[in-house]
Amino acid sequence: MRTLVTDMSKKIQVGILGATGMVGQQYIHLLENHPWFEVAYVAASPASAGKKYKDALRSGWIVAGNMPASVAELVVEDVASVEKAAKKCALVFSAFEMPDKDEIRRTENEYAAAGMPVFSNASAHRHTENVPMLIPEINAHHLDIVPSQRKANGWEKGFIVVKPNCSLQSYLAPIFALHQAGFPISDVLVTTLQAVSGAGYPGVSSLDVIDNVIPLIPGEEEKTEVEPVKIMGEIKNGKFVDFKGINISAQCMRVPVSDGHLACVSIKFKGKKPSIEEVTKVWKKFKGEPQTLDLPFAPEQPIMYRDEPNRPQPRRDRDNDKGMAVTVGRLRECSVFDYKFVALSHNTVRGAAGGGILNAELALKKGYIHAK
Amino acid sequence: MRTLVTDMSKKIQVGILGATGMVGQQYIHLLENHPWFEVAYVAASPASAGKKYKDALRSGWIVAGNMPASVAELVVEDVASVEKAAKKCALVFSAFEMPDKDEIRRTENEYAAAGMPVFSNASAHRHTENVPMLIPEINAHHLDIVPSQRKANGWEKGFIVVKPNCSLQSYLAPIFALHQAGFPISDVLVTTLQAVSGAGYPGVSSLDVIDNVIPLIPGEEEKTEVEPVKIMGEIKNGKFVDFKGINISAQCMRVPVSDGHLACVSIKFKGKKPSIEEVTKVWKKFKGEPQTLDLPFAPEQPIMYRDEPNRPQPRRDRDNDKGMAVTVGRLRECSVFDYKFVALSHNTVRGAAGGGILNAELALKKGYIHAK
Amino acid sequence: MRTLVTDMSKKIQVGILGATGMVGQQYIHLLENHPWFEVAYVAASPASAGKKYKDALRSGWIVAGNMPASVAELVVEDVASVEKAAKKCALVFSAFEMPDKDEIRRTENEYAAAGMPVFSNASAHRHTENVPMLIPEINAHHLDIVPSQRKANGWEKGFIVVKPNCSLQSYLAPIFALHQAGFPISDVLVTTLQAVSGAGYPGVSSLDVIDNVIPLIPGEEEKTEVEPVKIMGEIKNGKFVDFKGINISAQCMRVPVSDGHLACVSIKFKGKKPSIEEVTKVWKKFKGEPQTLDLPFAPEQPIMYRDEPNRPQPRRDRDNDKGMAVTVGRLRECSVFDYKFVALSHNTVRGAAGGGILNAELALKKGYIHAK
Amino acid sequence: MRTLVTDMSKKIQVGILGATGMVGQQYIHLLENHPWFEVAYVAASPASAGKKYKDALRSGWIVAGNMPASVAELVVEDVASVEKAAKKCALVFSAFEMPDKDEIRRTENEYAAAGMPVFSNASAHRHTENVPMLIPEINAHHLDIVPSQRKANGWEKGFIVVKPNCSLQSYLAPIFALHQAGFPISDVLVTTLQAVSGAGYPGVSSLDVIDNVIPLIPGEEEKTEVEPVKIMGEIKNGKFVDFKGINISAQCMRVPVSDGHLACVSIKFKGKKPSIEEVTKVWKKFKGEPQTLDLPFAPEQPIMYRDEPNRPQPRRDRDNDKGMAVTVGRLRECSVFDYKFVALSHNTVRGAAGGGILNAELALKKGYIHAK
Secondary structure (H helix, E strand, O other), X not given: OOOEOXXXXXXXXXXXXXXXXXXXXXXXXXHOOOOOEXXXXXXXXXXXXXXXXXXXXXXXXXXXXXXXXXXXXXXXXXXXXXXXXXXXXXEEEEOOXXXXXXXXXXXXXXXXXXXXXXXXXXXXXXXXXXXXXXXXXXXHHHHHHHHHHHHHHOOOOOEEXXXXXXXXXXXXXXXXXXXXXXXXXXXXXXXXXXXXHHHOOOOOEHHHHOOOOEOOOOOHHHHHHHHHHHHOOEEEOOEEEOOOOOEEXXXXXXXXXXXXXXXXXXXXXXXXXXXXXXXXXXHHHOOOHHHHOOOOOOOOOOEEEEOOOOOOOHHHHOOHHHHOOEEEEEEEEOOOOOEEEEEEEOOOHHHHHHHHHHHHHHHHHOOOOEOO | XXXXXXXXXXXXXEEEEOOOXXXXXXXXXXXXXXXXXXXEEEEEOOOOOOOEHHHHOOOOOOOOOOOOHHHHOOEOEEOOOHHHHHHHOOEEEEOOOOOOHXXXXXXXXXXXXXXXXXXXXXXXXXXXXXXXXXXHHHHHHHHHHHHHHHHHHOOOOOEEEEOOXXXXXXXXXXXXXXXXXXXXXXXXXXXXXXXXXXXXXXXXXXXXXXXXXXXXXXXXXXXXXXXXHHHOXXXXXXXXXXXOOOEEEEEEEEOOOOOOEEEEEEEEEOOOOOOHHHHHHXXXXXXXXXXXXXXXXXXXXXXXXXXXXXXXXXHHHOOHHHHOOEEEEEEEEOOOOOXXXXXXXXXXXXXXXXXXXXXXXXXXXXXXXEOO | OOOEOOOOOOOEXXXXXXXXXXXXXXXHHHHOOOOOEEEEEEEEOOOOOOOEHHHHOOOOOXXXXXXXXXXXXXXXXXXXXXXXXXXXXXXXXXXXOOOOHHHHHHHHHXXXXXXXXXEEOOOOOOXXXXXXXXXXXXXXXXXXXXXXXXXXXXXXXXXXXXXXXXXXXXXXXXXXXXXXXXXXXXXXXXXXXXXXXXXXXXXXXXXHHOOOOEOOOOOHHHHHHHHHHHHOOEEEOOEEEOOXXXXXXXXXXXXXXXXXXXXXXXXXXXXXXXXXXXXXXXXXXXXXXXXXXXXXXXXXXXXXXXXXXXXXOHHHHXXXXXXXXXXXXXXXXXXXXXXXXXXXXXXXXXXXHHHHHHHHHHHHHOOOOEOO | XXXXXXXXXXXXXXXXXXXOOHHHHHHHHHHOOOOOEEEEEEEEOOOOOOOEHHHHOOOOOOOOOOOOHHHHOOEOEEOOOHHHHHHHOOEEEEOOOOOOHHHHHHHHHHHHHOOOEEEEOOOOOOOXXXXXXXXXXXXXXXXXXXXXXXXXXXXXXXXXXXXXXXHHOOOHHHHHHXXXXXXXXXXXXXEEEEOXXXXXXXXXXXHHHOOOOEXXXXXXXXXXXXXXXXXXXXXXXXXXXXXXXXXXXXXXXXXOOOOOEEEEEEEEEOOOOOOHHHHHHHHHHOOOHHHHOOOOOOOOOOEEEEOOOOOOOHHHHOOHHHHOOEEEXXXXXXXXXXXXXXXXXXXXXXXXXXXXXXXXXXXXHOOOOEOO
C-alpha cells in the first residue's frame, strides 16, 4: 500500500504528459534541480513513443536553457501506457496541447483512476464540477474538494487539479488581495497584451505578429471573464459555488512579445474607494499559503509593486522572482472607474508550468500525495 | 493684395516647417503629386539652414518611398525667416518636434501674423482658446472660429488650425458617428496599443521595444481623455464650449509596431443601447464634410468596418484608403459596459501629416486661403 | 483551334493553382488591375473546392490590401479538375506550397498536357531538363527551350516555366550585369538575411524569430548555390548547359523581417577588377528584355543603386518600383576578395508572384501563349 | 604603501566610470554577488554627480534584473574626482559611452596615473601602443606589457587594459583555437548580425529596426577586421607586434535582436584542411588561462559546439554559461573556401561588461592589482 509522502530527503519521481511540446519542455526545464521532484518519466503521442527524449523533439529544445542531460536519455512512453506511469511516478504533470478536450479529459481521468495525482495545465477540466482550479495564493483551500472528487469518481488515491488560464494570472491576485483586505471590487475592464508563447509551439505565425498586433485570441476573453468566479468561489456542501460579486470584461490582444502577459486594468470598488497608499500597501503585504508553507516555487512577494512610471514591462519584469511574481505598476486615478493599473505575469512560468509545479508543491505539503 | 484661392488649375505653393524631422518628411512624402498643393519651401533649425534638403537630413530619408526629387534640391531656410516664407507660400504645415511648446506657439503665431494659414501637427496650440482642433469628419464647422481668432490676434489673413493627438483618431470618429446618429455615449474606457512612429525619430529606443511593451507614453493619456471634449464641443458667441457629456479614461501602451495605433474600446450608452446591426450600419454610412466636398485626402468611407473576427491589424489595415480611413472590427457585447470594439488608424498619415493636409484642403475649399 | 494571343484589348483569363495559400493570395493581389491578365479561376485542395474563395481562406486574407471583390466570389475548384481549368484559362500560375514535390511535378505536367502554359513558383521543376528557370532580365532567351520541352513531353500548346528561389534574386542580377559587361566573377560568398514570408504561411513560428535569428533554412543554401549555374547557362542542341565559371557559397539566415531578403555579398573577379565607378555604372545602366519589351511588371531600372551608406533596408526599400527592382548599396573594397556589397529584393513580389507574372508577360509578348 | 591583493576573503572595492549608462548598469548587474569584487563607487558626468544612483538614471534601470539595493543608495561622483576614486577603489571599470575618444583616453589616463588599474570597455585606447586588448582565453600573456606601459607613462601602480569590440568575440576564439592547434587560417569572410544593445542606450531607433535590418554600423567593419591582428600578435622587446598571417573581411548588419551577436563565418586554411571532426574536437577541448586559473567569470567551456542544425540562436544561446561562452554550430563544407560556420556571443556580457570583469579577474590573479 502506498503511503503519504513525508520524507522530503528522497526526491519524488514525477512524469510529464505531453512532454515533447512547449509546455512539456518548460516543465522539464523548471523541474531541473527541483528540491522535491525529479522527472523520471516522459510520455507523448504514439509517434514519439520509443524514442529517446532528445530524439523525439521535432523542432528541438525550444525553451530556455539546455535540455537536462538526465531527461535527454529517457525513453518517451506512449501516453496510453497509464499503468507504466503509475509504477514509476508519484504524480504527473499534464502538458497536453492537443485540440480535442474530450480526449484530454478522458486521458487525465485515466491517470487519476490509476492512482496518480494529475496537475494539469490544460483547460479541459477547468469547469469540471469538483476539480479545483488553483492559484495557490488565492484559493489553496479549494484542495479540500479532493475527497469529494475522489468519491464522485471512485478514485482512491488519484485526483485532478488544474490551473487557470494564463491571461488572468497577472491581474487576479491584485484584485483578490484588495477583496481580502476589505475592498471588494465590483467591475473590472481589462485589456491584455499577450505574448505569443501563450499559443504554444509553433502557435502564432511570425507573419501575423511581426510589426503587428492580432486583436483576437479565440476563446481567451471568455476564459478571462469566467474563470475568476470559480477561483474566487467557495466550497459549500462539497461543491464549488461561484463568486457572484464581480463583473469582468476582457479584450485579449496578441502582441509581438515572446513571454509575459501584460494587463491594463480599470477597477471600480463596490464600496468605499481606498487611497492609492492603501492599495499599494495591501499589494505589498499580500501573502498566501505558498508563502506561509514556504513552497519552493512560491515567490517571496506574490505581488511586486514598482514605483517607476514605466513599469512593469514584459522583457524586463517577466523573470521577477524566477517568473513566479506578478509585477504591478502605474496605479492611478481613473476618470470613469476608480483606479487604473498595469500588471504582468510570466505566462509560461507562473501562467503555465511554474503554476502547475506550485500546485503540486501545495498538494504535497498538504498531504495529498502518496509515494509510489 | 492677396486674393482667395479659387483657381485650382495652378498648384498652391506650400511650406513645411520642421521639414527635416520625421513628420516633416511624411508631409513631403504625402504631398508628392498632390493635386492642389506643391512643396515649394522647407524650413528647419538654423543648423540645417542653407543646406540642400537632401543634405540636411541627419539620418537620411526615413519615411516610405524615396525623397521627391524636386524637394531634394530645395535649400532649407531658417524657420526664423518668416517673411521669406510669406513671399513664397500660401500656407505652411507645421511639423515641429522640438520639446519647447512656448517656442512652437510663438513661432506658429509669427507665421500667422505674417499672413499665412498655419496647419499644425504640434500639440502646442491645441488648447489655445480660439484655435480649432479639427477632425474634419467631426467638426469641420469649428473653422467658423477663424474670424474670431484673427480678430483676437490682430491677424488679417493668417490663422492657425491644429489637429488632435494621434492616439484618439482611431476611436473618436466611431464614437462621434454614434452620437450624431442619436446614440450618445456616456462612458469610454480605452486602451491604446501605439506604434513607435508616434514618438517621432529617433523616438523610442529599440532596446525598449524589442520583445517588449512600454506601459507609459508621457502625457498621452491626458491628451486622449481631454482633447475629445473640445473636438466634440460647439462654438457659442465666438468661443468654443466643451462637450460635457462624455467621460473617457485611457491607458496608452507603446508596442513594437512601426505604424498604426490600435484602440481597444469599451463603451456605455447614455440612453438606449442600439443593436450590433444598428451600430455597424451607422459606422458604414458615416460621412462628413471631407466626403461631401470630395477633398483629395478624404477617405471614401471614413469608418471601414471589417467582419473578420481578427481584424483590424496594424500592419494589414493601416494603409486602408491611403492611410486615411479608420478601420473598426470586433464589435461585441461587453459584460460591464454595453459594447467592446477595436479600432485602428495610421498614426503618421491620418494621425499626423495626412490629417494636417486634410485640414488644409478643407480650409481651402471653404475659402479661408488666399493666393500669395 | 486556339490561336496566339495578339489582341491585348481583351484581358486574358488566368487561373491560380494553390490559390488559398500565401503565394496564391499574393498572385491574386498583384493581378488586381493587371492590364493583360484577369483572374478567372482559382483552384486548391479538395478541402476548399466548392466554397467561395472568400470562405475558403482558413486564416483570412493575409497579404497586402484587401481581397479583390471579383475573386472573393469565385468558386474554388479542385486542382484535379484540369479540363475545367483548360476551358476557362489561357494560362495558370502555380503557387503550390505542398511538401510533396513529385505531386507538384505531376500536377503541373497535367496542366501543361491539357494545353496550358504553367508559370510556377514551386521548386519542383527547377531542375527538370528542359524547363526554363527564368529571371527575365538575365535569361529571357531560355524560353527558346519551349519547343524542345513540348516535343519531349508530347505537349502541343502547354509548357512549364519556373522561377528560381527567392534567395538569389537580390544578388544574381548585379553579378550577371557585371558578367555581361565584361567583368566576369569567379567567386561569390553570400550571407542572406531572409524574411519570414519566404517560408509561406503559417511558416516560421513567431517563437522562433521574436528577438532571434534562425541560422538554418532547410535546403536554401543548396538552391542558392546551384540554381545560378542553370540560369546563367546556355542552350546547346536544345538542351541547357550549365554555366561553369562561378563558385558560390551561401549562408542563409532567417531574420525577424516580414518581407524582403537582404544579401551581403563578397565577390572576386576572374580577371581585372573594375573600379567602383565602373561597377555602379554597369548596374545603373543594366536593362534586360522586360525593359525593352516594356512589360507591365518590369521595373524601369532592374538594379537601383543607392548612394546612402545605410541602404538598402528591407522595410524601406523592398517596395522600390512596386517590389520588382533589386536595390543595391554599400559597394566597397573587400580585404579578402575584390568587393563587398549589399543587395535586396522583395521575396514575395520579385521573388515569388511578381516574378511569375513577369515570366508570363514575357512568354505572352514572345508569342508563346494561345487564347482559350 | 599599497600591497598586492592576495587575501581573497575580503572583497575588493571597485568603481564604475560611466555608471549610469547601459554598459555601466550591466557592470553593476554582473558584479552583484561577485565573489571578489564589490561596487563601492559610481561615477558619471557632472549632471548626475551628487544624486543617489537610483535617482540619477534618466531612463531607469534598463538591464536585466533589478537594481542592486546597495548600489541604489550610493551617491554618484563626478568622473573628474579622480583622487576620491583612488581613495575608495582598488580598480575601476570604464564604461564610458561619450563620443569624444580623446576625452575618454585623457580620463582613463588620469585614473591610471592616480594609481588605479583601469579595465575599459571603450574603444579609445584599443590601439594605444602598450595597452593590452584582451580576450583572456587568447592573449592573457599580453598583460606582460603592463610594466612597459607603466614605465612609458611614469605610472607606478595604475595601468590600462581594454577589451576588443563585441563584434569579433563570437568568431575569434574559434579561429584562434584552430590556429593554436596547428591549423592556421589565412582568410576569413564574416557577416555579423548584431544586436541593438551593441549601440548602447538609447542607441538604435526602434523605427530603424522594427521589421528591418540596417546594413551599416559605422566603424564596426574596420574594428572587426583590424583588432584581431593585435589580439593574435606577440610582444617583442616590450612592444606589440601585429599578427600578419590572416586576412579578415567583415560585413556588419544590425538586426532586430536585443542581445547576442551572430557571425556567419567562411574560413580558408593556410595549409592542410582538418576534418570536420578534428575542427569540432579542437573547439570542444579549447581552454585558456581563465579556465586554468578558475576565474569566477570564466566559462567552463569557452567554445560550446552544438550539433543541432538550427543553432546557435541569439535568444536561445546567448546566456549559455552565464553569457560568457561562445556558442558555435553548423560547421559545414564551403564551396569557395574550406568551411563555413555560425558563432554567437552575448555582446553585453562576454562582449562588454562580462569581458571587462574577466580581464580584471585575470589581472588580479596574476598579481597586478594592489589593495587600497
